[in-house]
Amino acid sequence: MATSPFSEISSTNPETQGLPPLNGSLAPSPLKPSRWQRELATAIRDPSILLQALNLPIDLLPAARLASESFPLLVTQSFLSRILPGDPQDPLLLQILPALEETTRPPELRFDAVGDLLSQKHAGLIQKYHGRALLITTGSCAINCRYCFRRHFPYHNSPKSWAQWEPAFQQIREDESLTEIILSGGDPLMLPDARFHELVQKIAQIPHVKRLRIHSRLPIVLPSRVNHSLLNSLTNSRLQPYMIVHCNHPQELDATCSNALSTLVRAGIPTLNQAVLLKGVNDSFQTLLKLCQQLINLGVLPYYLHQLDRVDQVSHFEVDPAHGQQLIEQLRVELPGYAVPQFVQEIPGQPHKTPL
Ligand SMILES: *Cc1c(COP(=O)(O)O)cnc(C)c1O
Ligand code: SF4
Secondary structure: OOOOHHHHHHHHOHHHOOOOOOOOOOOOOOOOOOHHHHHHOOOEOOHHHHHHHOOOOHHHHHHHHHHHHHOOOOEOHHHHOOOOOOOOOOOOHHHHOOOOHHHHOOOOOOOOOOOOOOOEEEOOEEEEEOOEEEEEOOOOOOOOOOOOOOOOOOHHHOOOOHHHHHHHHHHHHHOOOOOEEEEEOOOHHHOOHHHHHHHHHHHHOOOOOOEEEEEEOHHHHOHHHOOHHHHHHHHOOOOEEEEEEEOOOHHHOOHHHHHHHHHHHHOOOOEEEEEEOOOOOOOOHHHHHHHHHHHHHOOOEEEEEEOOOOOOOOHHHOOOHHHHHHHHHHHHHHOOHHHOOEEEEOOOOOOOOEEO
16 A cells, blocks of 8 residues: 555556656657557547447437547547446546537538637647747547537648648747747647657757647546656756646546646646536536646646637537636635636637636
């Protein structure tokens, strides 16, 4: 039985067990798939397998098949294991099950509700705000969140090779006001270890860039992604790293996921969480309270609670912003100030996210 939270990490995370201490010489191998990649290969993509695995009524299948035509089902075994079998309203299931509501409303042509395409300076580079720019590193994710605001994003236009990335990098080199680069996607941690390492090093070569921010859901949905190679890439770089994970519900924070988050925090990487306010998932005071409490107990700071971006086929997740405001007020009464996320909305054309 572990007596200190520190010993718990080394004893329960096989990926960091028995490995040499972190140092610059630990170069990731480009050839051998990492454990997280082998795990990812077992992710579920077939709605009928999902329904079977979770003991769910087969009459959900036609809608799931139809909805997955425009945005496929994808869920890791790890995330699946946190879903309660037999409950069609499970808050984690609702985030990944392709649902009838996605197909019944007419399209409203809001493919780019947050103005990403207009803010694209070069393929793969989005800058909306002062001092920081975002790289669309890959279109893939380890799970497909049904409410995703980038579900319609034309990822096929994003750069595929270093040569194609060059205009974006040249733009970053030329703009000395850019002190922070945000790796986004898709999910930037879907990049293989060696390629991620290379990318971090390439960014670190640009002197005016001081901070590297990672926007990723992988520490939540595929905790084995938090491996030695990742920690090495982030902690041995000149850049100050920030990890922004994406967790919406306390039930997502099982032991392996909590362990991965602790590993990031204890490696000295400031780790924050952004959540999306989702109807039927986390639009209750008790759920958000528990989420924030569990996060701060792990050393993860609640950063943003996002009002849903209005893209097509997700409106069944929308919560009245007034209700969101009430929830935040209730959280303020219960929690330390640093544990209350900022409730924000992305309004195209604004110079920052807009607090609600
Ligand atoms: C949300 C977002 C950011 C980050 O904004 P912060 O308020 O700094 O977290 C940066 N660039 C783009 C394009 C974004 O959409
Ligand atoms: S992980 Fe993020 S980018 Fe990927 S589907 Fe979910 S919300 Fe969208």
